Amino acid sequence: MTDFTLWDIVRNLLLAGRWTVVLSLIAFAGGACVGLMLTLLRMGGLWPIRWLVRLYVDLFQGTPLLMQLFLAYFGAAVLGFDISAWTAASVALTLFTSAFLCDIWRGCVEAVPSGQWQAARVLGLNYLQSMRHVILPQALRLAVPPTVGFSVQVIKGTALASVIGFVELTKAGTMLNNAAFAPFTIFALVALGYFILCYPLSRYARYLERKLYGAGSR
Amino acid sequence: MTLDFSTLLPYTDEILKGLMTTVWLTVVTTFVGIALAIVVAYVRDGGRGIASRLLGAYVEVTRNTPFIVQLFFLFFGLPALGVPISATVAALLAMVLNLGAYTAEILRAGIDSTARGQHEAARALGLSRLQSFRHVVLVPAFSRVYPSLISQCIIVMLGSAVVSQISVFDLTYAANFIQSRNFRGFEVYLVVTLIYLLLAVGLRLAFEFVGRRLFAFLQGGSS
Numbered sequence: 092m093t094d095f096t097l098w099d100i101v102r103n104l105l106l107a108g109r110w111t112v113v114l115s116l117i118a119f120a121g122g123a124c125v126g127l128m129l130t131l132l133r134m135g136g137l138w139p140i141r142w143l144v145r146l147y148v149d150l151f152q153g154t155p156l157l158m159q160l161f162l163a164y165f166g167a168a169v170l171g172f173d174i175s176a177w178t179a180a181s182v183a184l185t186l187f188t189s190a191f192l193c194d195i196w197r198g199c200v201e202a203v204p205s206g207q208w209q210a211a212r213v214l215g216l217n218y219l220q221s222m223r224h225v226i227l228p229q230a231l232r233l234a235v236p237p238t239v240g241f242s243v244q245v246i247k248g249t250a251l252a253s254v255i256g257f258v259e260l261t262k263a264g265t266m267l268n269n270a271a272f273a274p275f276t277i278f279a280l281v282a283l284g285y286f287i288l289c290y291p292l293s294r295y296a297r298y299l300e301r302k303l304y305g306a307g308s309r
Numbered sequence: 310m311t312l313d314f315s316t317l318l319p320y321t322d323e324i325l326k327g328l329m330t331t332v333w334l335t336v337v338t339t340f341v342g343i344a345l346a347i348v349v350a351y352v353r354d355g356g357r358g359i360a361s362r363l364l365g366a367y368v369e370v371t372r373n374t375p376f377i378v379q380l381f382f383l384f385f386g387l388p389a390l391g392v393p394i395s396a397t398v399a400a401l402l403a404m405v406l407n408l409g410a411y412t413a414e415i416l417r418a419g420i421d422s423t424a425r426g427q428h429e430a431a432r433a434l435g436l437s438r439l440q441s442f443r444h445v446v447l448v449p450a451f452s453r454v455y456p457s458l459i460s461q462c463i464i465v466m467l468g469s470a471v472v473s474q475i476s477v478f479d480l481t482y483a484a485n486f487i488q489s490r491n492f493r494g495f496e497v498y499l500v501v502t503l504i505y506l507l508l509a510v511g512l513r514l515a516f517e518f519v520g521r522r523l524f525a526f527l528q529g530g531s532s
Contacts, residue, residue, distance in 0.1 A: 153463075153509040155470035157481060158502040165494035169312070243373065250375035254474060261378055274385035282374040282382060289373035 095271035101280065107263030108284050114249045114259060115288075117181050119242055122188025129193040134200050135218050144193065151190030157251050159183045164255050180252035188245050195241060199234040200226060236303055240296035243289045250285070260284050316491045317500060320483075327483030328504065334401060334479065335466040335512070342408030342465070343458070349413035351442055354420055364413075371410035377471045379403050384475045400472035400479075408465045415457045419450030452524040459516040463509050470505070480504060 133144040151159065163183035167174040174182075203226050211221035253262035264281035268274050317324075349364050371379065384399035394402075423446055431441035451458075473482035484501040488494045 150506070153467075153506045154502045155467040155481070155505055157470040157473075158484075158498055158505060161484075161498040162495065162502060165488075165498055169495040247373075247375040250377045251471065253377070254471075261375065261381075264378070265381065268385060272389075274381070274389045278378060278382035278386050282370070282378050285374045285378060286370060290369065293369075293373055 095267070095273070097276070100267055100271060100273070100277060103267055104260060104263055104277075104280055104284060107258055108260045110257070111246070111249050111259040111261075111284075112288070114180060114184065114252060114257070115242075115246045118184035118188050118249065119245050121181065121185035122192055122245070125185060125189035126192030126196065129189060130196040130200065131222065133193060133197050134222070148190045148194050151187055152194065156183070156187055156248055157254060159187055160251055160255050176252065176255050176257040179255055180249070180257045184245065184248055184252070187248060188241075191241055191244070192238065195237045196230070196234055199230040199237075202233055203229045232303065236296050236299040239292055239299060243292050243296070246288050246292075247285065312496055313493060314496050314500065316493050317487065317496060320487045320490070323483045323486055324480070324501070324504070327478055327480040327501075328508075330478055330482075331466070331469060331480040331508070334404060334469055334472070334477075335462070335508075337401060338404040338408055338465060338469075339462050342405045342462075343412055345405060345409035346412030346416055347447065349409060350416040350420060350447075351439075353413070353417065354442065354446070355438070367406075368410045368413055371407060372414065376403065376407055376468050377474065379407060380471060380475060396472075396475045396477045399475060400469070400477045404465055404469055404472075407468070408461065411461050411465075412458060415454045415461060416447075416450060418457075419454035420446055422453065423450050452520075455516075455520050455524070459513055459520075462516065463512055466508060466512060467505060 129144050129147065132140050133148075136144075160180065160183045163186075164174070164176070164179040167179060207225055207229065208221060211225040216224065249259060250261040252259055253265065256262070258266070260281055264277050268277045271277065349368065352364055353361050353368075355361060380399065380403040383403050384394065384396060387394045387399070427445055428441055431445040432438070436444070469479060470481040472479055473485060476482065478486075480501055484497050488497045491497070
């Protein structure tokens with residue numbers, strides 16, 4: 092049995108950490124695209140479409156992410172696809188992210204005063220034009236802080252991909268621990284890795300929120 | 310593609326056993342976690358001493374690392390330091406610490422939005438810091454952040470699916486167990502996911518019911 096030096100552990104965790112970052116970026120970018128479409132459908136659209144989007148959001152917010160990962164993984168098999176842990180994790184995390192972003196952004200669009208809508212429509216803009224030129228620019232300003240804040244949840248969510256065998260930071264930690272058996276050090280380092288990724292984003296989200304709502308609160 | 314749910318029927322006992330575990334873990338975590346959060350919020354509200362800073366670090370570390378890593382750290386790390394810990398205790402501890410940190414931050418937002426003047430008035434009337442926190446600061450803050458609190462408890466309940474990974478026999482563990490016997494992964498996970506959904510709805514309804522009773526006097530305008 093080979094001895095693991097601290098550097099061996101750190102180096103392997105850093106290598107695996109790359110995949111945590113890549114998976115987070117995929118989930119966030121994919122989730123933002125799907126989430127934006129859902130938000131537009133939720134705000135405009137016919138009532139059956141709005142209702143369906145709402146159901147979609149409630150389903151993803153009301154079930155464990157771990158189950159969503161399992162369902163993506165086993166669901167693909169039932170449909171006859173043999174998908175990798177990569178694909179299953181990307182799909183499940185993208186859908187999960189889109190549902191939460193849709194909910195956040197819907198709140199931001201609704202926070203724009205309704206007079207703005209009426210004014211835009213009275214000026215002859217259609218739904219998409221009003222959205223594009225009047226509502227979204229204002230909603231965007233409100234949306235940035237909670238969106239940055241949610242990116243932290245996405246990064247932490249990628250840790251669950253380890254359960255379906257995707258080798259990222261957490262999975263690398265458990266694998267290293269099986270070989271080196273230094274759980275305290277290894278999982279402290281894994282936690283540190285996530286903290287380094289997440290804490291700056293949390294702080295930035297808080298800073299943006301303060302800037303947006305003024306220095307009124309302490 | 311064929312779905313066959315009948316292969317689940319022989320495993321009703323396992324599902325019920327897992328369900329009970331998930332429910333009791335959630336109930337205990339809700340009470341102990343909120344109690345912990347109140348203590349943390351009280352100490353952090355008091356000032357910038359060493360205890361306040363340490364608790365601040367606890368809140369930030371917990372909020373910025375994944376629950377599964379916290380769970381592994383406690384379950385695998387503590388025994389390595391000579392502190393024996395069972396899977397169930399590790400799961401409960403991780404859940405309580407997690408809910409405690411998030412709820413402390415939620416409460417703090419509620420406390421910050423309570424007018425400072427009220428706190429000062431309470432102190433001027435001769436209430437001790439604890440009395441004024443308990444009667445003047447905490448209760449209105451609690452009622453104001455109650456909706457966020459409900460969501461957070463539901464998030465922790467759903468997140469508890471992860472405790473199956475340290476072999477606590479919860480709902481997800483039951484699903485994995487059945488899947489390894491009947492090889493009907495999709496059907497099993499679909500049914501268990503629906504049970505989680507019902508649990509989430511049930512938890513929200515229970516919280517709303519309790520909330521109406523708890524804060525009825527506030528709505529009456531007596532405060």
